[in-house]
Amino acid sequence: MRNALSLIASHCSRSICRRNHVDAGKYPKITTHYTVVPRETDSRWKDVDMARDSDEVDVVIVGGGPAGMSAAIRLKQLAQENNTDIRVCLVEKSSEIGGHILSGACIEPLALNELIPDWKEKGAPIYAPVTEDKFHFLTEKRAFPIPILPGMPMNNHGNYVVRLGHVVRWLGEQAEELGVEIYPGTPASEVLFHEDGSVKGIATGDVGIAKDGSPKDQFARGMELHAKCTIFAEGCHGHLAKQLYSRFDLRKDCEPQSYAIGLKELWEIQPEKHRPGRVEHTIGWPLDKNTYGGSFIYHVTDENKSPLVAVGYVIGLDYNNPYLHPFKEFQKFKMHPAVRKTFEGGNRISYGARALNEGGYQNIPKLAFPGGCLVGCSPGFMNVPKIKGSHNAMKSAMVAAESIFETLVEEEGKETETKGLFPKVYEDNIRKSRVWDEMKSVRNVRPSFHSPLGIYGGMIYTGIFYLLGRGKEPWTLSFGGPDYKKLKPAKECIPIEYPKPDGKITFDLLTSVALTGTNHEPDQPPHLTLKDDTVQVKRNLATFDGPEARFCPAGVYEYVPLEEGEGMRFQINATNCIHCKTCDIKDPSQNINWVVPEPGGGPAYDGM
Numbered sequence: 001m002r003n004a005l006s007l008i009a010s011h012c013s014r015s016i017c018r019r020n021h022v023d024a025g026k027y028p029k030i031t032t033h034y035t036v037v038p039r040e041t042d043s044r045w046k047d048v049d050m051a052r053d054s055d056e057v058d059v060v061i062v063g064g065g066p067a068g069m070s071a072a073i074r075l076k077q078l079a080q081e082n083n084t085d086i087r088v089c090l091v092e093k094s095s096e097i098g099g100h101i102l103s104g105a106c107i108e109p110l111a112l113n114e115l116i117p118d119w120k121e122k123g124a125p126i127y128a129p130v131t132e133d134k135f136h137f138l139t140e141k142r143a144f145p146i147p148i149l150p151g152m153p154m155n156n157h158g159n160y161v162v163r164l165g166h167v168v169r170w171l172g173e174q175a176e177e178l179g180v181e182i183y184p185g186t187p188a189s190e191v192l193f194h195e196d197g198s199v200k201g202i203a204t205g206d207v208g209i210a211k212d213g214s215p216k217d218q219f220a221r222g223m224e225l226h227a228k229c230t231i232f233a234e235g236c237h238g239h240l241a242k243q244l245y246s247r248f249d250l251r252k253d254c255e256p257q258s259y260a261i262g263l264k265e266l267w268e269i270q271p272e273k274h275r276p277g278r279v280e281h282t283i284g285w286p287l288d289k290n291t292y293g294g295s296f297i298y299h300v301t302d303e304n305k306s307p308l309v310a311v312g313y314v315i316g317l318d319y320n321n322p323y324l325h326p327f328k329e330f331q332k333f334k335m336h337p338a339v340r341k342t343f344e345g346g347n348r349i350s351y352g353a354r355a356l357n358e359g360g361y362q363n364i365p366k367l368a369f370p371g372g373c374l375v376g377c378s379p380g381f382m383n384v385p386k387i388k389g390s391h392n393a394m395k396s397a398m399v400a401a402e403s404i405f406e407t408l409v410e411e412e413g414k415e416t417e418t419k420g421l422f423p424k425v426y427e428d429n430i431r432k433s434r435v436w437d438e439m440k441s442v443r444n445v446r447p448s449f450h451s452p453l454g455i456y457g458g459m460i461y462t463g464i465f466y467l468l469g470r471g472k473e474p475w476t477l478s479f480g481g482p483d484y485k486k487l488k489p490a491k492e493c494i495p496i497e498y499p500k501p502d503g504k505i506t507f508d509l510l511t512s513v514a515l516t517g518t519n520h521e522p523d524q525p526p527h528l529t530l531k532d533d534t535v536q537v538k539r540n541l542a543t544f545d546g547p548e549a550r551f552c553p554a555g556v557y558e559y560v561p562l563e564e565g566e567g568m569r570f571q572i573n574a575t576n577c578i579h580c581k582t583c584d585i586k587d588p589s590q591n592i593n594w595v596v597p598e599p600g601g602g603p604a605y606d607g608m
Contacts, residue, residue: 067376371420
């Protein structure tokens with residue numbers, strides 16, 4: 001009996017060991033970042049000096065895009081106009097100003113005209129006024145023109161086709177001339193708070209941390225920047241803004257934000273095909289009627305007069321089929337007979353992707369809080385029917401700068417309610433601006449696509465209420481909840497077959513990522529953190545067939561076969577990340593949290 005029990009025990013022991021080994025392979029430790037694994041619980045950090053140096057300024061700005069630069073410039077302009085001085089410091093995670101900017105971009109010059117009226121004389125890299133507009137509805141083989149009348153959102157008369165990254169770089173030069181302190185390659189990793197709960201400033205990222213979460217010999221702590229007021233201009237789905245939404249309950253009275261992913265390539269085409277200033281948009285194929293999206297093709301001119309074309313595809317992240325692959329939809333679009341001919345014989349020189357806000361009036365959070373405020377595409381001021389947001393992002397930042405300056409002057413020398421300056425007047429001022437009127441007028445266009453008619457219902461609604469009533473209808477439509485809840489289980493959906501890339505017009509994903517110039521120190525904790533390392537396999541793979549491997553436009557996420565046993569494990573290729581934020585938005589389990597990598601990491605776009 002004893003021998004029999006011994007054999008049974010031995011067998012059970014081997015079975016448990018094999019099971020534990022398989023489980024360890026199936027659910028490996030992935031997340032080592034301190035935001036999930038506190039350093040206080042890690043003995044390797046016991047004797048490390050965690051003190052940070054600090055600096056005091058008047059205003060800190062997080063993010064060096066159109067909004068951040070506009071806020072900085074306007075603050076210094078106001079200081080000059082009032083014969084005073086304020087210290088403005090701007091931090092930007094890209095190693096070069098403009099290096100993380102990606103947009104179409106066809107811009108309205110309204111805000112720029114106000115901010116820097118003599119921008120032409122100052123050499124702004126804006127060379128191509130829009131010369132013609134084209135709008136088509138695509139079927140698989142044909143393109144049906146849609147007329148563009150005055151007043152329609154697709155009418156771009158008076159606008160310019162630009163390489164927005166170059167414009168932002170130029171704005172940075174204007175800001176520096178005014179005395180703004182700009183620090184590229186300096187990601188803001190943490191929001192700092194006073195004892196009374198108001199925002200105190202930000203801390204920049206640490207360096208010298210190994211992939212396993214341990215300190216390297218060259219570990220160096222980030223720096224604290226303390227300010228009377230901090231402006232958060234991080235762009236769409238900022239990781240610090242996410243914390244502020246929760247801390248100050250900023251979304252209490254608005255709907256969850258709705259998003260899209262925008263994918264873009266820059267091509268040098270044959271000169272005889274180039275039409276500087278031409279703007280083309282399409283809707284329809286290759287998407288079905290229930291998936292919101294469309295394309296843009298902009299004929300760009302730069303300082304070298306190169307025959308450039310920016311082509312891109314935007315897909316709403318409220319799509320419901322987990323098998324949809326945005327990158328492959330984009331490649332498929334370029335094969336349309338009406339599109340392919342533009343790129344035949346051309347050379348693709350850049351690729352990139354970025355999430356963008358597609359909510360609107362009903363999705364705008366509270367903007368001001370003790371110690372700071374939100375501006376630009378962080379809270380979301382994009383006009384979806386126009387497919388434009390830079391002008392509103394800049395204007396919102398200018399309004400914020402004026403509001404902060406007004407508050408600084410009024411409260412100078414006085415005892416304030418909180419240590420962090422509360423720019424309450426910003427909320428009122430933005431509602432009195434043209435930004436608010438514009439957002440309100442188009443508030444129902446995007447949610448109208450959620451009807452059973454899909455894109456057709458949206459087009460009908462836009463035609464009737466937006467064009468005839470200019471958005472003055474007395475009701476406000478709902479977006480119906482956050483995007484990540486819209487994904488259906490895989491068993492309810494049909495897999496999508498995509499054509500293989502030809503290497504001439506269409507390309508594979510990894511070849512495309514190589515064009516982004518993205519770079520990260522490989523020996524650092526993955527900045528794509530998981531709240532639970534097992535959830536992606538247990539739920540996302542089991543229920544949704546691993547949608548991360550499809551919705552990521554950079555091949556960051558993979559499900560790979562186990563080395564032993566059956567099944568798959570989840571893998572994160574963090575060095576591929578192009579900082580688009582799509583994973584943080586669309587993950588159906590909301591288990592992925594994007595945080596900043598070490599300084600200098602990310603794509604290196606050149607005028608995207």
